[in-house]
Amino acid sequence: MHRALFLLDPEEAHGLALRLLALWSERGPLLEVPGRLLRVEDPRLQVEALGQRFPNPLGLAAGMDKDARALGAWWALGFGFAEVGTLTPRPQEGNPKPRLFRLLEDRALINRMGFNNRGALEAAERLRRFRQRGLSFPLGVNLGKNRDTPLERAAEDYLEALRILEPFGDYFVLNVSSPNTPGLRALQEGPFLDELLARLRPATPKPLLLKVAPDLSWPALDQVVGLARKHRLEGLVAVNTTLAREGLKSPLAREAGGLSGRPLRGRALEVLRHLAEGARGLALVSVGGIETPEEAWERLKAGASLLQVYTGFVYGGPLFPRRLLQGLLRLMEAEGVSSLRELRPS
Template sequence: MYSLLKPLLFAFPPEAVHDHVLGLLELVSRQKILLEVTRRFCSVANPRLEVSCMGLQFPNPIGLAAGLDKNALALPIWAALGFGFVEIGSVTAHAQNGNPQPRLFRLPEDNALINRMGFNNHGAKVIAARLELWQHTHGQPTAPLGINLGKSKITPLENASQDYLSSLKRLYDYGDYFVLNVSSPNTPNLRQLQDRAPLEQLLKIIMDFTKQQAVQKPIALKIAPDLTWEQIDEILEIALSHRISALIATNTTIARDGLRSSSQETGGLSGQPLKARSLEVLRYLVKQQDLPIISVGGIASPEDAQQRLEAGAALVQLYSGFIFEGPLLPNRIAKGLLA
């Protein structure tokens, strides 16, 4: 089916298609019957797929990566499509429009995307209200919900910790785990938060807050694929000393190695060309320590997911694979993992 639909979808600008498809998924999410039909057709429930990670129970290890449903517009559909967990965001403390369009590009010959969205999102306050509403109408989600936090563009880098904290406070009641995204290439200087001093400061403020809460929810850190091994070692040491619950590896890359496409667009590259580096980073992280790793980058088939899990990933996530392979991909991966 999707191979017939894809040429039509790919004939239109990527962000317009994204917005329309998300709008459609939002409509389905609001109709309990359609949601149930989708669930029956797509989701695969099997105890052999269940995973325990960060103190949470996941129905399967296949997650929707951050960025696709930034504003939680279609939240219930993702579990119905077969995802075992969903990460919304990146959410920032202040609502923001992101970078000027066009800012999302397909590279079909590479099965890749380049984006420089710049954290376009409705802001923590509106998204918290939307999550409250989803809880009210649909009850607790069947798959764990991750909330990925980014820094507002208007907040200077030296005040970043307070910006993340403000979002965390607003959203704390609604997420099962939270992600500190310090690795997007599309917010100026954001990736400097991966350096020792700012990272120490950020983690201290965030972990101090969670320790004071009645329920201590897991905090994960999302890292870039473009770090050196020395930088990764330093991040690991800091993450372990602050008792971070997991690392998400990786975000999009600023590298352009081996592309068939001649695209000169700036931004983060995702999909197939990121696959080898993401796997390499996963293997390195697993070798160094025991922290759970959520592996993301270039996963587009059951074999890709299996390879990550065999390499030691606790969970996997995907974004670009969903665009190139279609909405049945989580279902195919789940069936593949059971085969």
């Protein structure tokens, strides 16, 4: 079934997979019984971060389940947490199609989706219903602004989305780094970001994180870290998709949008290592190009508290979380690490 999806247009395949997972997500015992078999439940994998206990460090990145349609399925497939969104206050269609491309030769994706979602209110109702099921599964919520909201009023959009969704998320991520909403990345610049965080931080006692672009310079990343500290944020998600195109083989490489997957692996690791040197006290969520247990282990040892995947899961299929976590346990045993808590201070 997974391979058959690759015969379809990428966005059609994504939609079909999500509809099937959403149906499974609502099935009660038909979800939870196989979920107990698929999940890798091992106390050695537990992580304390963001004021939460995560059953394992592997999370689903934002973008896969924008509207929180398949939350139970992500739990059943073995993820330690999931991040929904990007969600905007009002529903929006996003950019014109086609807007999602598979670069098979590069094990990568390019997307220019443009924050297509059905709005914060609809997602809040789904999150509320999921919470009633009582599954122990941390949830993050990724927030953005509507395309037609001018930059000078962006904070109002983030505040409104946060107000609607705040009761249901365990942590919240401000997406100021997508390349697919015109002007959005300007919010990473000092004056915009300072004002945005000054307004958002008092709006919730829950953990607040920033998602940063891989294309920022080291001084710009350092400025982001400084502002995150100033406004008492709990962490950073590093990194979003990239506009870089070096070394790609696919004929689709020139498509506009953000690149994710294997080509992002090196830069994501560089950014993580840079942040780990200067962001002590901030939880670092590493995302970008993670496909193997060895790559996951490298990120954890480099300073990541948590990991996220999207493109690796698309190419790896539904058993990807189980394979990666089992491999991670083997690497821990080989290096004599009895718990992930040994890698990072709590």
